[in-house]
Amino acid sequence: MKRNKNFENNLILYLVATPIGNLNEMNQRAIDIIKNADIIACEDTRVASKLLSLFNIHKKNFISMELHNEKERAYQIIEHIKSGKNVIYMSDAGYPAISDPGQILVKLCLDNDICVSSVSGPCALINALSSSGLDTNHFLFYGFLKSKQSSRLKELEELKNIPYTIIFYESIHRILKTINDIYDVFGNRDMVIARELTKINEEYIFGSTYELKDIDETTLKGEMVLIVEGFKNIEKEEISDEKIISEINDYLNKNMSKKDAVKYIADKYKINKKEIYKIVNKINN
Ligand code: SAM
Numbered sequence: 001m002k003r004n005k006n007f008e009n010n011l012i013l014y015l016v017a018t019p020i021g022n023l024n025e026m027n028q029r030a031i032d033i034i035k036n037a038d039i040i041a042c043e044d045t046r047v048a049s050k051l052l053s054l055f056n057i058h059k060k061n062f063i064s065m066e067l068h069n070e071k072e073r074a075y076q077i078i079e080h081i082k083s084g085k086n087v088i089y090m091s092d093a094g095y096p097a098i099s100d101p102g103q104i105l106v107k108l109c110l111d112n113d114i115c116v117s118s119v120s121g122p123c124a125l126i127n128a129l130s131s132s133g134l135d136t137n138h139f140l141f142y143g144f145l146k147s148k149q150s151s152r153l154k155e156l157e158e159l160k161n162i163p164y165t166i167i168f169y170e171s172i173h174r175i176l177k178t179i180n181d182i183y184d185v186f187g188n189r190d191m192v193i194a195r196e197l198t199k200i201n202e203e204y205i206f207g208s209t210y211e212l213k214d215i216d217e218t219t220l221k222g223e224m225v226l227i228v229e230g231f232k233n234i235e236k237e238e239i240s241d242e243k244i245i246s247e248i249n250d251y252l253n254k255n256m257s258k259k260d261a262v263k264y265i266a267d268k269y270k271i272n273k274k275e276i277y278k279i280v281n282k283i284n285n
Contacts, residue, residue, distance in 0.1 A: 001207035001215070004115045007200060011081055012115040015102060015130055016090040023054055029120045029198075031055050038085040041065050041077050043101060047092045065089065067101050074105040081114050088119075095121065097130040099137075107133045110206070120198050125167050128194035128225035131204065135230065139165040145178060152178070156185035161231045168226040175224060176217045182228060183209040187267030190229040196222040210264050232270075239269050241279045248280060 006012060014033050019025040034040065034057055041063040042048035052059060063080075065073035081087050089096050089105060095118070096102030106116050110133040118127040125141050140162055145152045159166055170178050175193075182191070191212050193205040201222060205212065209228070244265055251261035262280070266273040 001205065001211045004110075004204045004206070006115045006117045006202045006204065009115045010084075011113065012117055013077070013081060013105070013109045014088040015096040015106070015116060015118045016088050017095045017118065017121045017126075017130075018051060018090050018093055020094045023051060026051070026055065027120060031057070033088060033119050034059075034090070036086055037088045039063060039077075039080050039087045041073070041087060041089040041105075043090075043092045048090060065101055065105065070101045070104045071108075074108045077105060078108055078112050078114065081109070082112070095126055095130050097136050098126060102130065103136055106131060115204070117202060118197070124169070124194075124197055124223070124225050127197045128192070128227055129165070129167060132192040132194065132227045133206070134165045134190060134192060134227050136165065138163075138230075139167060140230075141167045144169050144171075145181075147174065149177065149181065152181055153185060156181055160186050163232070164230040166228045166230060168228070170224055170226055172220065172222065172224070175220055175226075176213070176215070178226070179209065179215070180213045182226070183213045186228065186231075187270075188264050189232075189267075192227045193220070194225045194227065195220065197225070210260075210267070239271070241282070244269075244271075244276060244279050248276075 016030050016033060034052065039061045040048060040059050043064065043066055045062040045064050048062065063073060063077060065077065077087055077089070089102060091100040091102065094100065097106055109116050116131040118131045121127055129136055129139060142159065145155050145168060168178070186209060188208050188210045191207060191209050193212065195203045195205065205215070247265055248261045251264060252258065262273050262276045265271070266276055
């Protein structure tokens with residue numbers, strides 16, 4: 001599990017959402033963050049300059065990052081952030097990473113221990129998703145699950161084979177029960193908890209459903225969005241016995257019980273637990 005307290009970390013990329021039509025919808029926080037930036041990474045520098053000049057911001061340090069050169073430019077942007085520069089990324093209109101460049105950049109930042117924070121739309125789900133590092137190409141917003149557990153489990157059963165990122169809203173009172181139910185029905189998947197977005201305690205918690213089901217509830221205050229990886233149909237043939245053994249050994253070395261390690265791998269690769277026991281026993285004998 002990894003917890004990014006966004007405003008306690010110096011290394012941060014701001015994803016600045018821009019108006020989708022009416023430029024007067026640009027908000028003060030976004031303007032302040034742009035004013036404070038050393039480098040403005042954006043899709044089209046002409047579009048960005050036009051928007052900035054409307055707010056009397058005159059910057060020269062632009063990096064253009066579009067879909068066709070995103071990977072190469074993302075590495076450059078990361079180097080600037082690591083060297084201590086304030087860097088933002090803005091798309092021509094709307095949110096970065098939502099049918100626009102940004103997904104690769106976000107993932108690379110998170111892999112390089114750089115926090116990512118979305119500024120600053122009024123909708124929690126898009127803020128959470130765009131900075132989550134999970135697949136933004138296709139997603140399903142489910143909102144709140146039912147509060148009665150039997151109904152919630154039924155809803156989750158209906159969602160479990162959906163191959164798209166799934167986004168839930170949840171209240172502080174049910175958060176742990178909901179994560180446990182998600183784990184029980186969906187099995188082990190990547191998950192992100194996006195908490196207290198745009199507030200001083202903004203935090204992104206990255207982990208698997210297996211890890212997050214045991215998170216200390218007392219550390220989860222405030223409002224939260226849950227983002228869960230979609231169903232992946234991984235063919236058994238893609239995973240060698242050696243890989244399974246090596247991963248099981250890793251978990252055993254981290255003091256996970258054999259039973260849990262087998263369940264974890266079974267969930268992760270959608271393989272029957274009996275088959276995994278067979279592989280483990282074959283090697284052990
Ligand atoms: N209309 C709002 C929107 O567009 O996001 C959602 C309102 S809904 C009644 C409240 C839920 O939204 C919360 O329980 C939480 O799941 C999510 N939420 C709202 N503000 C949030 C924030 N700052 N950080 C994380 N989640 C938030």
